[in-house]
Amino acid sequence: AQTVTQSQPEMSVQEAETVTLSCTYDTSESDYYLFWYKQPPSRQMILVIRQEAYKQQNATENRFSVNFQKAAKSFSLKISDSQLGDAAMYFCAYRSTLISSGSARQLTFGSGTQLTVLP
């Protein structure tokens, strides 16, 4: 079974600064998807960014980018020019692509990192 680890329960960043959230995962599969979701106090889980394991190029979405290190099984999220609206719980998630896998379809989540943005 796959596991996802977020070792930083809490992080803080000054507005306009850059912050990096860490995520590591364990899998024996070679093809999979990784995601970062954001959950503000409203509870709505919002997809921030995704990365396909077969792609070497790191995904970027505006101020959000990832550092995907497949060999190290690491998938960190960098938020540039942090804004007050970025304050939320951030979850890293893994999804297999193998239909035969018992956990192929659902997301496996890390425990989350609570990000505080300081004005």
Next chain:
Amino acid sequence: GAGVSQSPSNKVTEKGKDVELRCDPISGHTALYWYRQSLGQGLEFLIYFQGNSAPDKSGLPSDRFSAERTGGSVSTLTIQRTQQEDSAVYLCASSYPGHYEQYFGPGTRLTVT
């Protein structure tokens, strides 16, 4: 377009009562997932529906939990004889055929007193 909707937003129930939680996925999304988010256990997968196929119930924690999906659209998660440990936020997500991203609803916060 409209996102995933869930109702009720909050539900308080007495121990031993049955509850029903509803999820309305994004139109055209054939896959539907239920997750539970609790303080002690984080985010856990409960059940998965894909079109008219038999659901994957491998995440349901006990036989008190069941779910159905009518007409390939709306889904209802039922918890019978609720216990205090069932208190959690229940999240529903859906995805488009052939796509891996899941889009979540706002969740239902269930409190069992």
